[in-house]
Amino acid sequence: MIDIVVLVACTLCGYVIGKYFEKQIRIKSAFFFDVNKYLSLFEVNIDGRQLEIDEFNKEFAENCSAAFLEYLGSGKTKCRLSTIEKKELKLLFDSFEAVSSQELKKQISFQRYFFTEQNNRYSEQASKASIYPKLGILLGVMVGIVLI
Secondary structure, three states: OHHHHHHHHHHHHHHHHHHHHHHHHHHHHHHHHHHHHHHHHHHHHHHHHOOOHHHHHHHHHHHOOHHHHHHHHHOOOOOOOOHHHHHHHHHHHHHHHOOOHHHHHHHHHHHHHHHHHHHHHHHHHHHOOOHHHHHHHHHHHHHHHHHO
């Protein structure tokens, strides 16, 4: 009887760990999707609407993911970013203090390449993220069998 309990407990633990990894990948994917959307809309704002940054951020915050909303508000994220990603984000938001709108557009278009690549990478990972709970169950069963 204890063998069955150990096997079920290991399986459930594996499933929970897999769900955790799936959630982290999906949060990161949504974050970089919102960064790209933010850049696109900010370029439109520079050309046409010309809202101030605080007003633009407040308007954008109504329709973005929780991770990007937290970054806009406090500069911290729910997802773990690499050192390069953190550096590029900081550089992006520091560049908003540019002297002219043309200079700002150049900086945004320059950094858009990096964030587009990140978005493509994480959206591809997010499409495959549903495999993690399944792998977690499999790993849990294997550990449970070893412990029996």
